[in-house]
Amino acid sequence: MLVRGVKLGVAEAGIRKAGRKDLLLMTLAEGASVSGVFTQNRFCAAPVQVAKEHLASGFPRALLVNTGNANAGTGEAGIAGARECCDAAARLVGCESRRVLPFSTGVIMELLPVERIVAGLPACVADLREDNWTRAAEAIMTTDSVPKARSQRARLAGGVATVTGIAKGAGMIRPDMATLLAFVATDAPVAQGALRQLLADAAGRSFNRISVDGDTSTNDSFVLIATGASGGTMIDSPGHPGFAALREAVLEVSQGLAQAIVRDGEGATKFITVCVEKGRTDTECANVAYSIAHSPLVKTAFSASDPNLGRLLAAIGNAGVRDLEVGRVELYLDEVLVSKDGGRAPAYREEDGKRVMAKSEITVRVVLNRGLAATTVWTCDLSHDYVTINAQYRT
Amino acid sequence: MLVRGVKLGVAEAGIRKAGRKDLLLMTLAEGASVSGVFTQNRFCAAPVQVAKEHLASGFPRALLVNTGNANAGTGEAGIAGARECCDAAARLVGCESRRVLPFSTGVIMELLPVERIVAGLPACVADLREDNWTRAAEAIMTTDSVPKARSQRARLAGGVATVTGIAKGAGMIRPDMATLLAFVATDAPVAQGALRQLLADAAGRSFNRISVDGDTSTNDSFVLIATGASGGTMIDSPGHPGFAALREAVLEVSQGLAQAIVRDGEGATKFITVCVEKGRTDTECANVAYSIAHSPLVKTAFSASDPNLGRLLAAIGNAGVRDLEVGRVELYLDEVLVSKDGGRAPAYREEDGKRVMAKSEITVRVVLNRGLAATTVWTCDLSHDYVTINAQYRT
Numbered sequence: 001m002l003v004r005g006v007k008l009g010v011a012e013a014g015i016r017k018a019g020r021k022d023l024l025l026m027t028l029a030e031g032a033s034v035s036g037v038f039t040q041n042r043f044c045a046a047p048v049q050v051a052k053e054h055l056a057s058g059f060p061r062a063l064l065v066n067t068g069n070a071n072a073g074t075g076e077a078g079i080a081g082a083r084e085c086c087d088a089a090a091r092l093v094g095c096e097s098r099r100v101l102p103f104s105t106g107v108i109m110e111l112l113p114v115e116r117i118v119a120g121l122p123a124c125v126a127d128l129r130e131d132n133w134t135r136a137a138e139a140i141m142t143t144d145s146v147p148k149a150r151s152q153r154a155r156l157a158g159g160v161a162t163v164t165g166i167a168k169g170a171g172m173i174r175p176d177m178a179t180l181l182a183f184v185a186t187d188a189p190v191a192q193g194a195l196r197q198l199l200a201d202a203a204g205r206s207f208n209r210i211s212v213d214g215d216t217s218t219n220d221s222f223v224l225i226a227t228g229a230s231g232g233t234m235i236d237s238p239g240h241p242g243f244a245a246l247r248e249a250v251l252e253v254s255q256g257l258a259q260a261i262v263r264d265g266e267g268a269t270k271f272i273t274v275c276v277e278k279g280r281t282d283t284e285c286a287n288v289a290y291s292i293a294h295s296p297l298v299k300t301a302f303s304a305s306d307p308n309l310g311r312l313l314a315a316i317g318n319a320g321v322r323d324l325e326v327g328r329v330e331l332y333l334d335e336v337l338v339s340k341d342g343g344r345a346p347a348y349r350e351e352d353g354k355r356v357m358a359k360s361e362i363t364v365r366v367v368l369n370r371g372l373a374a375t376t377v378w379t380c381d382l383s384h385d386y387v388t389i390n391a392q393y394r395t
Numbered sequence: 396m397l398v399r400g401v402k403l404g405v406a407e408a409g410i411r412k413a414g415r416k417d418l419l420l421m422t423l424a425e426g427a428s429v430s431g432v433f434t435q436n437r438f439c440a441a442p443v444q445v446a447k448e449h450l451a452s453g454f455p456r457a458l459l460v461n462t463g464n465a466n467a468g469t470g471e472a473g474i475a476g477a478r479e480c481c482d483a484a485a486r487l488v489g490c491e492s493r494r495v496l497p498f499s500t501g502v503i504m505e506l507l508p509v510e511r512i513v514a515g516l517p518a519c520v521a522d523l524r525e526d527n528w529t530r531a532a533e534a535i536m537t538t539d540s541v542p543k544a545r546s547q548r549a550r551l552a553g554g555v556a557t558v559t560g561i562a563k564g565a566g567m568i569r570p571d572m573a574t575l576l577a578f579v580a581t582d583a584p585v586a587q588g589a590l591r592q593l594l595a596d597a598a599g600r601s602f603n604r605i606s607v608d609g610d611t612s613t614n615d616s617f618v619l620i621a622t623g624a625s626g627g628t629m630i631d632s633p634g635h636p637g638f639a640a641l642r643e644a645v646l647e648v649s650q651g652l653a654q655a656i657v658r659d660g661e662g663a664t665k666f667i668t669v670c671v672e673k674g675r676t677d678t679e680c681a682n683v684a685y686s687i688a689h690s691p692l693v694k695t696a697f698s699a700s701d702p703n704l705g706r707l708l709a710a711i712g713n714a715g716v717r718d719l720e721v722g723r724v725e726l727y728l729d730e731v732l733v734s735k736d737g738g739r740a741p742a743y744r745e746e747d748g749k750r751v752m753a754k755s756e757i758t759v760r761v762v763l764n765r766g767l768a769a770t771t772v773w774t775c776d777l778s779h780d781y782v783t784i785n786a787q788y789r790t
Contacts, residue, residue, distance in 0.1 A: 040717075041713050042717070043711060072709070073705045073708040073734060074737075074739070108703075108709055109704060109739050110705070172706075215691065215706075215710070215713065216712075216713045218708070218709050296608040296781070296785070297610050297785055300782050300785035301785070303786055304787065314610065314611070314612065316437070318611040321437065322435075322437070326437050339504065341471070342468070342473075343468055343470025343472060343473060344468065382782060383782060384779050384782050386695075387777060387781075387782060388779070390692055390695035391695050391696075391699030391701065
């Protein structure tokens with residue numbers, strides 16, 4: 001569903017390969033609020049550095065996104081290239097350069113082909129439309145096999161607002177703040193502080209809770225936009241009557257996009273939900289969940305539908321929770337109790353494990369029985385195709 | 396080379412599969428010193444718990460090792476099973492049960508077949524010989540494709556001592572204290588405190604510096620034995636004239652075994668040395684090295700001989716060194732300078748990267764330029780065969 005106040009235009013700029021959409025320009029109505037979270041990878045990409053700087057300096061009017069080249073590991077030349085692209089977009093949009101946010105995704109440590117991007121911009125401008133979200137989702141794909149877009153309506157006090165988002169990502173997925181390029185926009189009116197809270201809440205329960213391969217990207221960026229075009233009173237705090245409904249809609253769109261990334265994970269054949277419950281802190285729950293989600297041995301067992309579930313115990317024990325009492329841990333595969341009292345559950349039968357492992361969507365539930373915290377992480381299996389895709393990525 | 400005072404006997408006990416050596420008994424001369432380090436996985440195996448307890452209570456006379464079953468994730472029944480095996484071995488050897496150390500490796504969360512182990516013990520005893528190290532190395536293999544044994548001589552003040560060791564391991568390799576079953580013995584006379592120093596030094600620079608898949612096992616154990624049968628004065632401190640030579644021999648045997656594990660890593664086709672230099676602390680050097688060694692994207696690039704070296708930058712940036720100045724980092728592939736000043740080195744050419752990536756032994760050198768610490772980690776690539784091996788492990 002379109003978001004009033006946001007227009008999108010795409011083009012084939014030939015950045016890496018000819019004949020595919022690889023450039024996206026989003027323009028925002030004057031007065032839109034924008035908030036963003038970015039990768040914590042120290043080799044963060046040039047566009048991430050420039051986007052952070054521009055976001056800090058004022059109100060963005062445009063977002064420029066290219067695929068095919070990450071402009072990361074490119075030093076000072078990369079920064080200069082990102083700025084040139086912003087300059088060119090700003091001239092066409094009619095705003096200052098610092099009101100353009102740049103985003104890139106693709107191969108690392110190759111210089112950005114600035115002239116091709118600049119040459120492709122007029123076509124983006126000519127293509128600008130409010131109902132262009134689907135084509136925009138296609139234009140930001142790299143190893144993604146499907147475009148990723150989600151939309152929700154939120155019933156607010158002053159009427160109905162729309163929340164629509166797109167994302168890309170299939171590999172190098174273990175976001176530390178957000179994931180490889182997600183853009184979510186609403187036409188609700190939201191003040192900057194409240195927008196930042198909505199963003200942090202959604203990131204923490206969506207993009208920051210997924211992993212395909214444990215590799216945190218250099219280019220992760222998640223941007224939330226509120227144009228205010230739907231009218232109504234400004235949502236300026238969690239106390240505002242519209243805040244809760246909008247938070248839910250933003251979270252649903254963000255979780256939908258994050259889960260779509262995992263489902264489209266490189267080589268993924270299974271979608272795994274890892275719930276860790278009754279921990280002392282969210283952090284230790286997340287550590288246990290990621291230890292499972294990142295274990296190649298667990299992931300290959302899922303790929304093979306083999307209930308080699310001792311590997312799950314090894315991953316739990318390997319999560320760095322030094323004072324964990326393993327005798328209190330319960331492990332479930334869907335509804336099947338697999339392990340308790342430090343060993344195999346007496347009622348567990350191999351055929352039950354086999355039955356669950358054969359499914360394409362599986363929930364691993366770990367009950368630590370030492371506190372009240374809980375968290376959920378989404379991940380996928382590790383298959384032959386993962387190796388194939390990543391051996392051939394640049395060819 | 397045999398170690399005077401150590402005898403080894405193997406048997407086919409049919410623990411998991413028939414017709415293969417899967418049980419090893421080592422007996423030590425009275426008066427031998429023994430030191431050990433063990434996994435920090437919280438789901439540590441029953442034999443690890445019993446071995447630690449027995450080691451703390453006195454001087455071991457025997458080590459009992461089975462393959463085919465890890466006796467991990469087996470709760471109280473697992474502890475009881477390990478004790479029964481020690482009891483049976485102690486009766487045959489003629490010592491107290493607490494002077495037997497048990498070790499197991501194999502599938503997790505399945506009960507140990509105690510009766511088969513007990514039934515196999517007399518054959519082990521009948522087979523006890525000092526020149527049995529090679530057969531012992533075979534008897535402890537699981538997914539290993541080759542037996543792993545190394546030997547060195549150390550010239551000490553009082554004569555020449557021998558250091559001989561065996562190890563097993565190919566997957567679930569990211570030792571936190573030691574790796575899946577390594578036993579190193581010398582006939583030099585070494586006091587308990589000095590032996591512990593030799594063990595810690597060797598572990599820190601060998602088994603604790605390798606990774607195949609980042610999964611820390613439930614059963615990792617590294618034991619160092621000194622029988623004293625070579626004679627000479629007791630090596631009781633680093634100040635003793637024989638200490639340095641013996642330390643070097645123990646380290647060489649341990650590194651040789653550790654590197655053999657990596658070379659035999661599941662599906663491995665390449666041997667990768669990751670050197671991180673000029674860091675502030677050993678810990679941050681190790682974090683950077685392991686971030687590279689654990690990245691599935693880096694490992695698949697090595698598997699494909701593809702110089703997609705931006706993935707190395709992403710892994711360095713992803714190592715959790717929050718104040719790392721990436722503009723100071725230099726990255727070398729063998730002697731080729733790939734990256735500096737935050738980007739690609741001006742002189743770097745793709746064909747140089749391709750040439751190095753095509754080799755079967757490659758050194759990745761990262762110079763952080765922020766201190767004096769350095770460390771080295773050994774790892775391997777991630778290939779289709781890794782997925783195949785781990786999908787079929789139990790079948």
